[in-house]
Amino acid sequence: MKSQQFKVVDAQGIHARPASQLVSNSTAFASTIALVTDNKEANVKSILSVMSLALRQGDDFTLRVEGADEEQAFTAISTILVEMGIAQ
Amino acid sequence: MMKLNGIAASSGVAIAKAYCLVAPDLTVVKQQITDVDAEQAKLDAALAVTTEELKAIQQMTEENLGAEEAAIFGAHLLVVNDPELIAPMKQKIADEKVNAAFALQEVSSMFVTMFESMDNDYMNERAADIKDVSKRILAHILGVKIPNPSAINERVIVVANDLTPSDTAQLNRDFVLGFTTDIGGRTSHSAIMARSLEIPAVVGTKEATQTIEDGMMVIVDGLSGDVLVNPDDETIAHYEQKAKAFSAQQKEWAKLVNEPSVSADGHHVELAANIGTPEDLESVVRNGGEGVGLYRTEFLYMGRDALPTEDEQFTAYRAVLEGMSGKPVVVRTLDIGGDKKLPYLPLAEELNPFLGHRAIRLCLERTDIFRTQLRALLRASTYGNLKIMFPMIATLQEFREAKALLEEEKANLLAEGVQVAEQIEVGIMVEIPSTAVMADTFAKEVDFFSIGTNDLIQYTMAADRMNEQVSYLYQPYNPAILRLIKMVIDAAHKEGKWAGMCGEMAGDEFAVPLLLGLGLDEFSMSATSILKTRALLQSLNKVELEELAVRALDEATADDVLAIVQQYVAK
Numbered sequence: 001m002k003s004q005q006f007k008v009v010d011a012q013g014i015h016a017r018p019a020s021q022l023v024s025n026s027t028a029f030a031s032t033i034a035l036v037t038d039n040k041e042a043n044v045k046s047i048l049s050v051m052s053l054a055l056r057q058g059d060d061f062t063l064r065v066e067g068a069d070e071e072q073a074f075t076a077i078s079t080i081l082v083e084m085g086i087a088q
Numbered sequence: 089m090m091k092l093n094g095i096a097a098s099s100g101v102a103i104a105k106a107y108c109l110v111a112p113d114l115t116v117v118k119q120q121i122t123d124v125d126a127e128q129a130k131l132d133a134a135l136a137v138t139t140e141e142l143k144a145i146q147q148m149t150e151e152n153l154g155a156e157e158a159a160i161f162g163a164h165l166l167v168v169n170d171p172e173l174i175a176p177m178k179q180k181i182a183d184e185k186v187n188a189a190f191a192l193q194e195v196s197s198m199f200v201t202m203f204e205s206m207d208n209d210y211m212n213e214r215a216a217d218i219k220d221v222s223k224r225i226l227a228h229i230l231g232v233k234i235p236n237p238s239a240i241n242e243r244v245i246v247v248a249n250d251l252t253p254s255d256t257a258q259l260n261r262d263f264v265l266g267f268t269t270d271i272g273g274r275t276s277h278s279a280i281m282a283r284s285l286e287i288p289a290v291v292g293t294k295e296a297t298q299t300i301e302d303g304m305m306v307i308v309d310g311l312s313g314d315v316l317v318n319p320d321d322e323t324i325a326h327y328e329q330k331a332k333a334f335s336a337q338q339k340e341w342a343k344l345v346n347e348p349s350v351s352a353d354g355h356h357v358e359l360a361a362n363i364g365t366p367e368d369l370e371s372v373v374r375n376g377g378e379g380v381g382l383y384r385t386e387f388l389y390m391g392r393d394a395l396p397t398e399d400e401q402f403t404a405y406r407a408v409l410e411g412m413s414g415k416p417v418v419v420r421t422l423d424i425g426g427d428k429k430l431p432y433l434p435l436a437e438e439l440n441p442f443l444g445h446r447a448i449r450l451c452l453e454r455t456d457i458f459r460t461q462l463r464a465l466l467r468a469s470t471y472g473n474l475k476i477m478f479p480m481i482a483t484l485q486e487f488r489e490a491k492a493l494l495e496e497e498k499a500n501l502l503a504e505g506v507q508v509a510e511q512i513e514v515g516i517m518v519e520i521p522s523t524a525v526m527a528d529t530f531a532k533e534v535d536f537f538s539i540g541t542n543d544l545i546q547y548t549m550a551a552d553r554m555n556e557q558v559s560y561l562y563q564p565y566n567p568a569i570l571r572l573i574k575m576v577i578d579a580a581h582k583e584g585k586w587a588g589m590c591g592e593m594a595g596d597e598f599a600v601p602l603l604l605g606l607g608l609d610e611f612s613m614s615a616t617s618i619l620k621t622r623a624l625l626q627s628l629n630k631v632e633l634e635e636l637a638v639r640a641l642d643e644a645t646a647d648d649v650l651a652i653v654q655q656y657v658a659k
Contacts (some may be wrong), residue, residue, distance in 0.1 A: 015210055016163045016217075023166050046172035047163065048199050054211050054388070 002074040003036075003064040006087040013056035017085045023047045025076055028074075031067025033077060044077065061087070089319050094293035096313035097279035099320050099616070101331035102266030102288045103324060106306045106317075107244035109251070110297050112225060112232035119187040126462060127181045131174075131188040134228035138168050138296075141224065145239055160217070167221045173199070189229045196222035219478040222555065233302070240264065245306045251278040261285055266308040268296045268315050273559055274592055277428075282310075283614035284368055290315050292556065341619035345376035349622050351604060355630040359621055360416070361589055366404055369411040371615040376622065379416035381538065381612020382590035383408055385461065386424050394455060397527055401464035409472025416473045416536060418588070418612070420517065421461055421490075423447040423479040438575050442543075442552065447480035452489055462497045464474075467632045469509035481516040481523055491533075517590070519543035524572040527579035537580050538612070540592025545569055563646040564593045570602065570641055570649065577607045588612055595621055601628055605637030632656075 008014060015020075026033045026044045033044035037052060037060070042049040055061060063073040063081070081087045092104040116633055121127045146161035164353050167173065173195060180191040196218060213452035218353055227234045237246070245268040246259065249418030272278050272291035282289030288310030300306060300317055307327045312336065317325060324567040349359045360381030365388075372380065387402055388396050396404075409417055423431060425446025426494060438444035455531045465476055474541040478490045501508050515536035518524050526546065527537065541564060548568060551561035563569065573589075580587035593599045595613030603611065611621065634654055640649045 013208075016214065017159060020159075020163050022161075023170075027305055039134070040498050043172055046170045047166040049172045051211065051214060052199075052202055052206075054206050054208050056208070 001064065001078050002070050003062050003067040004074075004078060005060060005062055006081060008055050008057050008059045008061070008079075008087045010084075010086045013055050013059070014050065014053065014086060016051065018084055019047050019050045021080055021084060022077065022086075023081055026073070027067050029067070029073035029076070031070045032074045033073055034064045036062040036064055059084060089323060090253050090299055092268075092293040092296060092299060093329060094289075094290040094296075094313050094315065095273055095279075096310050097272070097274055097276075097291045098266075098282035098285075098287060099310045099551060100266070100286075100334055101311065101327055102245055102308045103319075103327055104265045104306065105263075106245045106246045106247050106300045106302060107235070107237075107240055107305045108300065108302045109235045109237055109246050109248040112227060112230075112234055114226050114230065114232070116189045116193045116226065116230075117187075118190045121181070121187050122229075124182050124185065128178050130229060131177060131192070134188070134225050135168055135174065136481065137228045138221075138225045139165060141228075147234065148239055148241070149330045152601055157418060163495060164217060164221050167218060168225065189226060189592065191255045192222060192226055192229065195407040206337040211457040211525065213561055217525070223273075223589060232481040245308055247300045247306070248278075248551040250276070251281065256525055259285075259289075266304070266310065267627055268293055268300075268308050270296050270298075271479075271556070273553065273556070273562070275555070280362075280614070281364075281637070282515035283308050283423050283616055284362075284364055284371070286371060286616050302596055305378060310444055319550065323459040324433060337539070338619075341351050342623045343621055344626075345374070347475075347622060347626075348374070349378060349625055351628045351630045355604070357604065357625070358416075358588070358610040359618050359625075360418075360588070361615040361618060362612050363615070366411065368615065373411070375615040375618045376619055377415075377615055379418070379473075379609055379610070379612075380408065380412055381418050381419060381588055383419045385419060385422055386428055389422065389430055389433075390422060390428075395432070395460070398460050398464045398467075401461060402467050404473045405465055405474075406469035409468055409474055412472055414473055418475045418477050418515070418536075418590075419465060420479050421448070422451055422457065425450050442546065448478050448486055448490055449480060452486065452493075456492060456551055458490075458493060459497055462494050466494075466498055466508045466512075468503055469512050475510060475515060475536065476511040477515050477536075479517045479540070480519060480543075481530075482520045482534065483522070484526070487530065487534065488517055494549050518576050519547065521548050521572065524576050525566075527576045528582065531579040531585055534585065536585055537576050537587045538610070539573055539576055539589040539591065541569070541589060541593040542571075542654060544572065544591070545593075548572065556559030564596060564599055565602075565640075565649040567641055567643055567649060570637075571605070573603070573608075574606050574637075577609075580609075581607065597621075598650060598657065599654055600624055601633050601635050601657060602649070604628055604630055605635070605640075607634075 011086045022044050040053055042053045100127045139527055142161050142165045146158050150158035174194045177191045197219050200215045203211050240260055240263045243263055243265050246264055249270045250272055268290045269278050279291050288308050290308050290313050293315055304318055307319050350356050357377045360379040361377040362382040363380055364384045425440045481487050498508055515534045518537050519540035549561040551558040552609035577587040586609040589608055590612040594611040595617035643649045
C-alpha cells in the first residue's frame with residue numbers, strides 16, 4: 001500500500017473538472033485508489049464519490065493506493081494532483 | 089395523407105421530416121421482477137446507449153460551441169459509468185427484485201439528496217447534473233425519447249406543443265426549416281421567433297403533436313396555415329412549386345432593399361425592424377430596414393443562470409448600434425414578467441400575470457437590475473443613434489421615475505469620466521389604454537411614442553392573448569383600437585414628436601393603409617415583412633387614405649373597417 005498526505009490548493013476546491021481528470025485517469029488501474037479524509041473515504045474511480053467529499057481549498061486528505069499496479073497508479077494520480085494545481 | 093390547419097405565423101413553405109420536441113413521460117412505477125439477470129442487462133443496455141448518446145452530444149457541442157461548453161458532458165459521461173452508481177443499482181435489483189427504472193430512481197435520488205444537502209453552492213448545483221443524467225438513463229430504460237434540440241443534425245421541421253424561449257434558443261438555425269405547434273397565435277413567442285428566424289411556421293394547430301410522429305414527412309405552409317402530414321408525391325411537387333413561387337416573389341421584393349419607403353404620393357415613413365438579439369441585425373440589413381424600432385432586451389436575460397453584467401449588456405447594445413451604422417435603434421428596457429420568466433429571478437405566482445408585476449413596474453422596484461441596464465445603454469450610446477423606450481408605462485409618474493433614474497446614471501457616468509451621447513431620445517411604449525387616453529399629457533414630456541399593439545389590443549379588449557377561446561377579440565381593426573391609435577399619433581404631432589408602432593399590426597397588409605392614413609411615422613415589424621410592406625406602400629396614396637381613416641373611425645365594427653380597407657386596396 002502507498003499513501004501520502006495532500007492539502008487542496010485549488011481555489012475552487014475539488015470541483016467537477018479536476019474530479020473528472022482524477023476519475024478518467026484512475027479507471028485503467030487495477031488497484032483500489034482512495035481519497036481519505038477524517039470521516040470519509042472516496043473511491044477515485046467514481047466521480048460521484050470524489051465529488052461527495054466536497055473538498056475545499058485548505059482541506060487535508062490522504063491519497064491511498066493498494067493493489068498490483070499501485071506504484072504506477074500512485075505516481076499517475078499524485079502527478080495529476082500536483083500538476084493540475086489541485087493539491088500539494 | 090393528413091391535413092391540419094392552424095394560424096399562418098411566419099410565411100414561406102417548408103418540406104422536411106418531423107422532429108417532435110415533446111417532453112416524455114418519465115413516471116417510474118415500482119415493479120417486482122423475477123429475472124434479475126434480464127433486469128440488470130436492461131440497465132446495462134440503457135447505460136451503454138446513454139454513453140453513446142452523451143459522447144455524440146459532447147462531440148457536437150465541442151464542434152459548435154467549443155471545448156469549454158462540452159466539458160460538462162465529459163463529467164456526465166463519468167457519472168453514467170460511475171461504479172458507485174452502477175453497483176448499488178444492480179445490488180438493489182438483485183436484493184429487492186425490483187425493476188431497473190425503480191432501482192435507478194432510488195439510487196440517483198440518494199445522490200441528489202446528498203449533493204443538495206451539502207453546505208456548498210457549487211455542489212448543490214451538481215445535483216442538477218445528476219438528475220439530468222439519471223433522466224437520460226431512465227428514458228432509455230423506459231424506451232422513451234428525450235428530445236435534444238441542440239443535437240439536431242439534419243434538416244427537420246420541429247413539432248411541439250409550444251416553443252419556449254429556451255427551446256428556441258437551442259434550435260440550430262441551419263437545420264430547422266420550419267415549425268408547427270399545438271398552441272399559440274400570431275403574437276405568441278413561437279410565432280415571433282419564427283419570423284425573426286425567417287422560417288415558415290404554423291401555430292395553433294391543436295393536434296400537431298398527437299398527429300405527427302418523429303420522422304414523418306411534413307409540409308408547413310406558413311402562407312395558408314396548412315400542415316400536411318405524410319403527403320403523396322404529387323402534393324410534395326405542388327408545394328415545391330409553391331415554395332419556388334414564394335422565393336421568386338421574395339426576389340422581386342428584394343429589389344426594393346435600397347429604395348426609400350414612400351407612398352405613391354411621395355409621403356415618407358420609416359420602416360424599421362423588431363429584433364431580439366444582435367444576431368438578428370443581419371436580417372434587418374438584408375431586408376432594407378431603416379432602423380430598429382424595437383430591440384427586445386429580455387433575450388439577453390434569458391437562457392442563462394444569472395443576470396447579465398453591465399459589460400455583457402454593453403457589448404450587445406454596442407454591437408446593435410454599430411451594426412445599424414447610425415440608423416435609429418429603439419431599445420426597450422427589460423420587459424420581464426407576464427409570460428416571460430427568468431429561472432434565476434423568482435417572481436411571485438400571480439393570478440393575472442399580464443396585469444401584474446412586470447416590465448417597468450418590476451424595474452422600478454428592482455432598481456439594481458434597472459440601473460445596470462441603463463448604465464450599459466448609456467455607455468453604448470456613443471456608438472450609434474440610441475433611443476431608449478420604457479415598456480408598460482401606465483402613469484406619468486412611472487415615466488418620470490424611470491427617466492430620473494436614467495438621468496442619475498447619466499450623471500454618475502459623466503462624473504466617472506465615461507462618455508455618454510448628448511442627445512438620447514427617451515420615449516415610451518403605449519400599450520396600456522390609460523396611457524393612450526392621456527397621450528396629450530405624455531407628449532409634453534416624452535420624446536416619442538411607440539404603440540405596442542399586441543398588448544394594447546389585449547388590454548383594451550380585456551382578452552388574454554394566450555387564451556384561444558377569446559382570440560376572436562384580438563381585433564386590430566376594431567374602431568376602438570383605431571381611435572386610441574389616432575389619439576396617440578395626434579398627441580405626438582401636436583408636440584412635434586413622432587409616433588411609431590412596434591406591434592404585429594404595423595406589418596399587416598390591411599392595417600398599413602389605415603395607419604398611413606392616420607399619420608403614423610414609423611412602422612416597426614419583423615424584418616421579413618419590411619420589403620413586402622415597402623412594395624405595398626409604393627402603391628398607396630396617403631391623401632386618399634387620410635379620408636379612408638376618418639371613415640374607418642366611424643365604422644361600427646372591426647369587420648366593417650376591414651371591408652372598406654379591402655375595398656380600397658382591391659381598387
